[in-house]
Amino acid sequence: MEAKRKRDVAIAAAREAGALIRENAHRVKKVAFKTSESDLVTDIDKRSEEIIRRHILQSFPDHDILGEEGVEPGPAASSDALAEMRDAEHLWIVDPIDGTTNFVHGFPFFCVSIALAEMGEVTLGIVYDPMREEWFIAEKGKGATVNGERMRVSRDEKLSECLMSSGFPSESHKGAGLFALRPRVRNVRIAGSAALQLAHVAAGRVSGYWEWDVNAWDVAAGVLLVEEAGGRVTDTAGRPYDLSVSHILATNGHIHDKVADILAKAHKAPSNDCT
Structure with missing residues (x-):
């Protein structure tokens, strides 16, 4: 019953x-910059996170929340915030709008992402695409669903049959993997929302x-979502995923080692933490 209550609260939020x-989505937004002109935040991001926090804390006042808009900009601040909370008994991990740049420009590929980690293990994941009214939901050990x-x-x-997805790296030299992998697969899509792109891996769309x-x-x-849909997630070097991983690879499992090998050969594999 407690697991259902957590799920219901997350869905309501x-x-x-x-x-x-x-x-x-189609109105002019108040936009501010975080670390650069491509790292954006809007008043709707902040209001969205306030809504989610209110729902969670009304039902679970002793739970911890790690939300994007509650952390100072920059990788160091993100790493420090996670390190402080990652082993909490109940940690809600919230992105109030994943794909803010898309949202600002009216490109309809963004979502709400809410996860619950208990003692460092993610046990609940919800990705909600409000423009398509699609609900992607997973509970540890119970599978994953869409609507x-x-x-x-x-x-x-076969890699030649695969549609892949990715994001542009913040440092240009990390784009070597894209150029190495692109000729080996059917095509690559870069859509601008990590959470929603992972949901599409889980749904078999990429x-x-x-x-x-x-x-x-x-x-x-x-x-x-990916793990409960039968896929595999590691860092880009093939090491096990945990909350500190900042370089991620998620696949259907069949192609995982092939992709990891291509990425590793394209450039020296990075470490699996945020530091």
Whole structure:
């Protein structure tokens, strides 16, 4: 019953935040910069996180929350915030709008991402796409669904048959993997929302996703979706995933080692932490 209560609270929080986001999707936003002109935050991001925090703390006042808008900008601050909370008994990991740049420009590929980690292990993941009204939900050991229907990762085994997804790395030299992998696969999509791209891996719409320089709130919920849909998630060097991983590879499992090998050969594999 407690697990159901946590799930219900997360769904209610995502639904209200998603309604706010959808209502403002095509309006002019108040935009501020974090670390650069491509690292954006809007008043809707902040209001969305306030909604989610209110829902969680009303039901679970003793739980911890790690939300993107509650952390100072920059990788060092993100790493420090996670290190302080990662082993909490109940840690909610929240991205109120994953894909803010898309949201600002009216490109309809963004979502609400809410995960619950208990003693460092993600046990609940919800990714809500408010523009398509798609609910991607996973609970540890119980599988993953999209709008109530069971999800499974793709069955693709040949790289030449795979549609992959990724994100542009913040440092140009980390783009070597993209140029190495692109000729080996059918194509690559870069859509601008880590959480939603992971959800699409879980739903079998793309065969894999990799990206450098992500934060826990970008991927925690999506990682559980992929794993519970039968996929595999590691860092880009193939080492096990945990909340500190900032260089991520998620696939249907069949192609995982092949992709990890290509990425490793393209450039020296980075370490699996945020430091």
